[in-house]
Amino acid sequence: MLASKIFTPTLRDVPAEAEIVSHQLLLRAGFMRKSTAGVYTILPMGHRVINKIIKIVEEEMNKADGQELYLPIIQPAELWLESGRWHVYGPELFKLKDRHNRDFCLGPTHEEIITDLVKKEVSSYKQLPLLLYQIQNKYRDERRPRFGLMRSREFIMKDLYSFDRDEEGLDISYQKMFDAYTNVFKRCGLKFRPVEADSGAIGGNRSHEFVVLAGSGEAEIVYCESCDYAANVERAEAVNAGINPDANPEKMSKVATPNIKTIQEISDFLQVSPEQCLKTLVYLADGKPVAVVVRGDREVNEIKLKNKLDCLELELARDDAVLELSGVPVGSLGPVGLKGIPVYLDEEASLVVNGVTGANEVDHHLINVNYPRDYQAQLIGDFRLVGAGDKCPVCQAELSSARGIEVGQVFKLGTKYSEAMDATFVDEHGQRQYMVMGCYGIGITRTMAAAVEQNYDENGIIWPLAIAPFQVAIVPVSNKDEAQMKAAFSIYRELLKRGIEVILDDRDERAGVKFADADLIGYPLRITVGKKTVKEGTVDIRVRRDGTEMTVPLEQVEQEVMTLIERGK
Ligand code: 9G3
Numbered sequence: 001m002l003a004s005k006i007f008t009p010t011l012r013d014v015p016a017e018a019e020i021v022s023h024q025l026l027l028r029a030g031f032m033r034k035s036t037a038g039v040y041t042i043l044p045m046g047h048r049v050i051n052k053i054i055k056i057v058e059e060e061m062n063k064a065d066g067q068e069l070y071l072p073i074i075q076p077a078e079l080w081l082e083s084g085r086w087h088v089y090g091p092e093l094f095k096l097k098d099r100h101n102r103d104f105c106l107g108p109t110h111e112e113i114i115t116d117l118v119k120k121e122v123s124s125y126k127q128l129p130l131l132l133y134q135i136q137n138k139y140r141d142e143r144r145p146r147f148g149l150m151r152s153r154e155f156i157m158k159d160l161y162s163f164d165r166d167e168e169g170l171d172i173s174y175q176k177m178f179d180a181y182t183n184v185f186k187r188c189g190l191k192f193r194p195v196e197a198d199s200g201a202i203g204g205n206r207s208h209e210f211v212v213l214a215g216s217g218e219a220e221i222v223y224c225e226s227c228d229y230a231a232n233v234e235r236a237e238a239v240n241a242g243i244n245p246d247a248n249p250e251k252m253s254k255v256a257t258p259n260i261k262t263i264q265e266i267s268d269f270l271q272v273s274p275e276q277c278l279k280t281l282v283y284l285a286d287g288k289p290v291a292v293v294v295r296g297d298r299e300v301n302e303i304k305l306k307n308k309l310d311c312l313e314l315e316l317a318r319d320d321a322v323l324e325l326s327g328v329p330v331g332s333l334g335p336v337g338l339k340g341i342p343v344y345l346d347e348e349a350s351l352v353v354n355g356v357t358g359a360n361e362v363d364h365h366l367i368n369v370n371y372p373r374d375y376q377a378q379l380i381g382d383f384r385l386v387g388a389g390d391k392c393p394v395c396q397a398e399l400s401s402a403r404g405i406e407v408g409q410v411f412k413l414g415t416k417y418s419e420a421m422d423a424t425f426v427d428e429h430g431q432r433q434y435m436v437m438g439c440y441g442i443g444i445t446r447t448m449a450a451a452v453e454q455n456y457d458e459n460g461i462i463w464p465l466a467i468a469p470f471q472v473a474i475v476p477v478s479n480k481d482e483a484q485m486k487a488a489f490s491i492y493r494e495l496l497k498r499g500i501e502v503i504l505d506d507r508d509e510r511a512g513v514k515f516a517d518a519d520l521i522g523y524p525l526r527i528t529v530g531k532k533t534v535k536e537g538t539v540d541i542r543v544r545r546d547g548t549e550m551t552v553p554l555e556q557v558e559q560e561v562m563t564l565i566e567r568g569k
Contacts, residue, residue, distance in 0.1 A: 002503070002504050002506050003503055003504065004506050004507050006044055006045065006503070007043060007044050008043060010029060010030045010520065010521075011028045011030070012028075014027055014028050015027065018148065019146065020148070020216055021453060021456055022147075022148060022149070022150070022449040022450070022452035022456075023149070023449070025456060026046065026148060026452060026461075027148070028460075028520060029045070029460060029461060029520045029521045030521070031049065031448075031469075032046045037153070038142060038145025038146075038152045039152065039153055040148070040154070040445075046448065046469075049463070050156065050444060050445065052468075053444055053447050053448060053467055054135055054158075056184055056187045056188060056466065057158050057444070058135070060187070061180060063180065065131050066131045066132070066180075067132055067133070068134060069133070070134055070136065071107070071110045071117070071134050071136070072107070072113060073106055073136065073137065073139070074096075074107075075106075075107050075110075076102070077102070077103035077104060080105065080112055082420060082421050083112050083115075083417060083420045086105075089108065091141060092140050092141050092142065092143075093105040093106075093140075094140070094153075105139075107136075108139055109159060110134070110159055111413070111439060112417070114132060115417045115418060116421060118130065118132075118161075118163050118435065119418070119422065119423035119424070119435075122163065122425055123425055125165050125425055125426065128164055128165050128435070129162060129163060129165070129172075130162070130163040131160060131161070131162045131163075131177075132160065132163075133158060133159060133160035133161070134159060135156065135158045136157065136159075137154055137156055138154070138155055138159075139153065139154055140153055140155075147218075149445040149446055150218075150450075155445045156443075156444040156445045158441065159441045160177065160439070160440040160441075161438070161439050161440075162437060162438040164437075164438075165425070165427060165433065165435075166433075166436055167414075170412055170437070170438055174206070174410060174412055177440040178194065178208060181210050181408050182194065184408075184442065185212070185407070185408070188447065188466055188467050189464025189467065190212050190451060191454060192213060192404070192407070193211050193213060193221060193223065193404065194209070194230070195210075195211055195230040195231050195232050195235075196208060196229075196230065196236075197231070197232045197235050198232065198234045198235040205414060206412040207409060207410065207412070208409070208410050209406045209408065210407055210409070211405065212405045212407050212450040212451070213402055213454065214404055214405055214450065214454045216403070217404040217405040217453065218405065219404050219405060219406045220233045220387075220403055221233065221403070222236050222386055222387065222400065223401075223402065224392035224394065224395060224397055224399055225400060226392065226395050227392060227394050227395040227397070229393065229395070229399075232406075233385050234304070234385075235303070236390075236393070237382060237386070237393040238347070238348060238382045238393075239390065239391035239393050239396065242351070243353070244353060248353075248354075249368070249373060250368040251368060252366055252368045252370070252373075252374050253366070253367055254361075254365070254366055255270070257363055257365045260363070262331065263279055263296040266365060270356060270365070270367065273296075273297075274295070274296035275295055275297050275352070276355055277296030277297075277356045278293050278294075278296065278335065278349055278357040278369065279293065279294050279295065279298070279349075280292070280338075281294075281316060282322045282326070282333070283300075283305065283316055284313075284314070284316075285306075285309045289325050289342075290305075290343075291341045292305060293377070294349050294384045295348055295384070296356075298346070298348065298349075299385040300383055300384065300385070301383055301385045301386075304384075305344065305383050308379070308383070309344075325340065326340065327339075327360075328358070328362075331358065332359060332360060332361060332365075333358045334357030334358035334359060334360055334365070334366060334369070334375075335357060335377070336357060336360065336366055336375040337360055337375070338360055342378040343376070345371065345381075346380075346381070346384045348384060349371075349384075350372075351371075352369075352370075353370060354367070354369070354370065355367075355369040356369065387401055388400055405449075405450040407443050407446055407447045407450050408442040408447075409440075409441055410439075410440045411438060411439050412438050413437040413438055413439055414436060414437065415436060415437070416437075417437055418435040418436070419434055423435045451464060455522075459519035460520035460522050461521065461522030462522050462524075462544050462545050465565065465569065466569070468522065469521070469523075470502060470503040471501045471525060472500055472502040472503070472523060472524070472525045472526070472527060472561060473503050473521075473523040473525070473526050474488050474492055474502060474503070474504045474505065474527045474529060475511070475514045475515065475518060475527065475528050475529065476505070476506070477528065477529065477531070478511070479507075479508050479509075481534070484534060487529050487534065488504055488529040491529070491554075494557070495558060495561060498558060498562065500561060500565065505517070518544075522544060524543070525541060525561060525564060525565075526541070526544065527540070527541050527542075527561075528540040528542065532551075538552060538554065539551070539552055541561070
């Protein structure tokens with residue numbers, strides 16, 4: 001490909017709304033453009049990257065016995081009513097009507113459609129297991145589309161669904177997919193970690209996320225260096241120390257705390273550590289209030305809370321709502337004598353001896369508060385976020401934490417959808433059984449963004465070789481110099497012959513501009529053809545990732561490039 005021909009408009013300035021590096025760089029380097037909020041055009045340069053990711057994904061899915069198909073993007077409401085999810089996802093569904101006023105949605109995911117297909121076409125155990133997948137656009141009307149391809153309203157996903165006779169079959173399909181995902185992200189050249197994850201609203205009982213490690217990522221994970229345990233913090237189980245047997249519960253009393261509201265303020269004012277304080281937050285679960293109590297140094301894990309409450313919507317109550325519900329302003333709230341709101345108590349908080357809490361009275365707190373002597377709870381459980389320094393639930397060593405971007409997730413669904421939609425088969429004993437399902441997704445467009453988020457420097461993107469739009473860029477320093485252009489084209493043809501993906505920057509631009517663009521776009525290798533080439537018969541080959549540069553005689557260029565590419569694989 002010639003750089004003068006490829007449609008890759010670069011930008012000097014990025015729109016202010018591009019908050020993260022991958023969004024900025026993919027716009028600047030001409031990989032994509034925004035069409036409307038949360039909807040992007042993928043330009044040729046981006047398309048090449050996407051295609052490479054797709055090829056790797058298809059190869060690994062096929063190797064794991066997946067069969068590719070296309071499911072419809074337009075889905076009838078009836079199927080979503082059958083599964084019960086039309087109302088669960090409500091506003092996030094892109095809904096439309098046909099000329100007969102029938103309801104449809106644009107597919108946000110395809111559990112319903114595929115369960116309906118398989119239920120109609122599969123009747124015998126002999127036809128199972130079945131692993132079907134597609135790579136296609138998905139549509140979700142996100143409340144807040146942001147971060148470019150990370151949270152867009154239209155995106156490309158690979159989704160595979162497995163249908164098995166029983167749990168043992170599902171275990172095998174799940175493991176196959178787990179291994180295939182590991183291969184995919186390895187082959188893409190990404191640093192990633194599979195972690196235990198919450199299976200969330202989609203139901204089912206076991207799930208892993210594949211997280212591309214990047215400091216800017218939204219996903220927070222904890223992992224153990226002594227054993228294999230790794231989990232998303234939403235899922236990670238808290239391990240709490242027991243009660244300190246030496247601590248003596250003292251007599252509870254009330255103290256005046258003028259204008260003291262936050263945990264930090266109370267801990268400074270009374271000279272107690274935040275661990276000694278109890279933090280009380282009021283949530284609305286499908287509109288009903290619940291008070292959650294965690295230790296002052298902890299955060300509420302809303303996912304765990306939501307799972308326990310089994311509600312559709314969970315939101316923190318606004319300050320005025322809390323005042324109205326409890327008669328107490330937020331800063332003075334506490335579990336002792338709290339009226340009309342059930343208390344969900346985090347186990348660790350229940351172990352605090354002589355704790356400090358709001359007194360449910362303006363400008364007052366209680367000290368020496370002890371559970372269960374001084375207050376009761378509707379439920380004690382694990383409601384807090386786990387973080388670095390917490391104990392590993394498997395081996396008790398100290399956990400470390402890292403951030404990343406979730407690019408894939410695998411779920412054991414069990415019979416949730418097959419029961420809801422009556423997808424059965426007849427087993428070898430002539431018995432009707434529900435199919436046992438799994439579902440497995442990879443965000444293709446998100447993987448491209450995550451690759452950038454993990455691989456860039458101040459000059460631009462640094463593509464991993466396997467998914468780079470081109471492996472090599474040839475940059476002639478001066479277009480006016482015919483000998484240089486001749487040498488550049490000769491190298492270009494030789495590399496093409498060997499199947500190397502190469503772009504020749506034949507644009508009539510200054511060398512500095514071409515170098516800057518090559519760095520911005522992020523080609524793994526750059527070959528500079530200049531005066532030296534003409535005079536001495538050498539070129540410079542530069543490795544984008546570490547900036548190393550070597551001078552190579554013309555007759556060794558192809559061999560050197562091949563070696564570098566082999567090494568980079
Ligand atoms: C919806 C809407 C948004 C959604 C879903 C449904 C997320 C939904 C979870 C999944 C799970 C798996 C297939 C491949 C693997 C992942 N957001 N999820 O089900 F209607 Cl609007 O999509 N799907």
